Amino acid sequence: MFNRRQLVQSLALTAVAGTLPVARAQAFPSKPIRIVCPYPPGATTDTISRLMANALQTTSGVTVVVENKGGAGGNIGTEAVARSEADGYTLLLGALGPLSANEALYPKLPFNPGRDFTPLALAAVVPLIMVAHPSFPANTVAEAVKLLRASPGKFSYASAGNGTPQHLAAEMFKQLTRSAVVHIPYRGSGPALNDVMGGQVPLLFEASPAVLPLIKAGRVKALAVTTRERIASLPQVPTLKESGVDADIGGWYGFLAPAGTPPDRVAWLTEHMRKALAEPATQAKLAELGSQKVDSSPQAFARLIESERKRWDTLIRERGIKLD
Structure with a gap:
């Protein structure tokens, strides 16, 4: 028969043993991560999605795949991520159109750019x-x-x-x-x-x-x-601002998770994306694309999305821009 001390120890060991499968099940990441690019293959969006997938896979050891899900100006793929499970395994390549301009262009957007996503990293401004x-x-x-x-x-x-x-x-x-x-x-x-x-x-x-x-x-x-700085591959070509037109326009690309993704998984993704973007090979490829130096932090990315939403909403309404 167990004495009282042996009984307590036995129950404690049973409790610990019972938690081990749960802890293993909750380890992240334990399966491939999918990046949804809401545009067809071959575009700049696709290039940057695959660049991040390769860099993230190299630096973290986790398999990362890209799925192209184009259509409706990027809305179809973006909506798919907004409606996916917020578990950190499905991410979005976010771009200017679906996250900033499309609210003013489409009568009813099937997602809310400000509420349905958690910014992880700004990758490039091209x-x-x-x-x-x-x-x-x-x-x-x-x-x-x-x-x-x-x-x-x-x-x-x-x-x-x-x-x-x-x-x-x-x-x-x-x-x-x-x-x-x-x-x-x-x-x-x-x-x-x-x-x-x-x-x-x-x-x-x-x-x-x-x-x-x-x-x-x-x-x-x-x-x-069109951006605030000249690009290394065309050093002789001035910016619009240098040419007398006070404009700073760039196509920007970053990565987001569905809103509600657990904070520890957001932290893992943010940190590993930061490391992936800092890799010399990644920086060299982004420079080839003409990307400007950016603050890749999720806070900076969130501010950019919000400021761009206001900016393009104003222009679209003032110029009467329509899809058809």
């Missing part, structure tokens, strides 16, 4: 570049503004589609320079670039990764970079 067909008779922003003002409605610009960051950047440029340029929307950056290279449309604002090879090949000419 400039757009104002480019023109080589035959366009202006070689600087100042010359372009003078030409556009003198001939309102004569010239046009292409975009990846209504409500895209490329469209919004061009409309902000028009507003700040008080110029009249006709918008020609396309279904994606590829067709828009093709027509600019072919000379059918003279002007375009496009993300740096898509146009850098074309600029270097002489297929288009660069007039200005």
Whole structure:
């Protein structure tokens, strides 16, 4: 028979043993992490999603996969993450459109950017570049503004589609320079670039990764970079601000978890993403894309999302921008 002391020890050991499977079940991460990219393969969003997946897998040892779930300007994939289980295993590649601009563009957004997600890390701010067909008779922003003002409605610009960051950047440029340029929307950056290279449309604002090879090949000419700093791969191309247009516009990309994800898992993801982004190989690749130096902290990312929501909401309403 057990004496009292033996009984207490036995019960204690039983209790500890009973908690071990639970502790093991709650270990994080214990299975692959999935990053949902709410755009098709091949875009800058896809590149940055896979860059983070590879870096995070290297630094943490955890398998990380990317799932492309495009459609509706990024809304379909973003909604899917908002409705997924908040367990830290399904993450979102967040971008300007679904997290900041789409609230003002879509009559009813199926998620709330401010309430449905927990920011983890801002990965990159990639400039757009104002480019023109080589035959366009202006070689600087100042010359372009003078030409556009003198001939309102004569010239046009292409975009990846209504409500895209490329469209919004061009409309902000028009507003700040008080110029009249006709918008020609396309279904994606590829067709828009093709027509600019072919000379059918003279002007375009496009993300740096898509146009850098074309600029270097002489297929288009660069007039200005839209972010606050020049980029290393085009040191001779001035910023809009240096050219007399007080604008700072960039396509930004970061990672988020569904709201309600346990704090310890958010902490793990935040710390390992910080380490992944700090890797020299990651930094080198981001620099190739033209990314600016950023504060990657979740606090800075949350502030950026909120400020951008206000900024683009104002522009969209003032310019009367519609999807159709």
